[in-house]
Structures are given as C-alpha cells and as structure tokens.
Amino acid sequence: MIAVLQRVAQARVEVSGHVVGAIGPGLLVLVCAERGDTEAEAERLLAKILKLRIFSDEAGKMNRSVQDLDGQGRCGGLLVVSQFTLAADTAGGNRPSFTQAAAPDDGRRLYEHFVARARVQHPEVATGQFAADMQVHLVNDGPVTIPMRMAPAAA
16 A cells, blocks of 8 residues: 655535535545555554654654644644545656556555554544545645555565
8 A cells, every 4th residue: 555644734625616625734545556565554644644654743843643732632633635636657758657556446545444454543533435427635744744654565
C-alpha cells in the first residue's frame, strides 16, 4: 500500500459542495491499495502512521506522533482519503498508467479495512468518500509531507 501523509493545521474533504470529513491539527492521509495488497499491509501501514514522529516537541524537534500531538496525551485527527492515482506509473510517455492500483472492489475493501482499524486504534478519524470526485482543502503545517510504501511482509 502507498500513503502520502501531510501534517496539517486543518483539513477537510468536500463532495458536491458538502463537507464529508474534516479535522483540526493532525494528519491528512492519502492512501492507495495496489494489486496484491492485503489487510496485513493495511494494518502495518496504519501502525507505522500512528507511531511516526513528525510533530514538534517543545524543543521544535519532530519527536511526537499524531497520538501524542502536544505531549499532553492530546491526539491529532486523521483524515483518510482514498487516492488510486498514487499508484501512477509515469515511466512510459506522458499519460500515467494506473495498472498497479488495486481493482476498484479490492481498493474499496482495503480502504474500508484501513479506516475501520484506524477507528479502533485512534479517537478522531474522518474520511473522504471512496471513488467520489472530492475536493481536498488543507493547511499543510511545516510543510511536512511524507511518502510511504508498505510492501508485503517477507514470507
């Protein structure tokens, strides 16, 4: 699975002019399932995201996770948005290929699994709408943008 994390002061997703998900300080997580991905990759990716220390401590060092945003146990929000275009292959010409993206049914299943697990493990989770034409509004904090790829676990 692929994710792009953006540390945000705030973010929201609109569909047809209506807000479907919004957070204050936290992480905007753009997520893409690729062919062959499983629930195990989704869970490992989520675990890494929740523990990734990309929020500043009192000394200004990136030393806090979204689960301890302010050092006082206050969690930041997660806004999880499906984005199959993260699987783009731009090597062959000027039109990206998306053949590595999971089929729509598999992509939806893995996205929904990721969100369901996030809601069990984190107190504030908002989402976009799978396969919708979404407008994502954000105030990137830093800016801090982190790309991540979770490969299948070695057998």
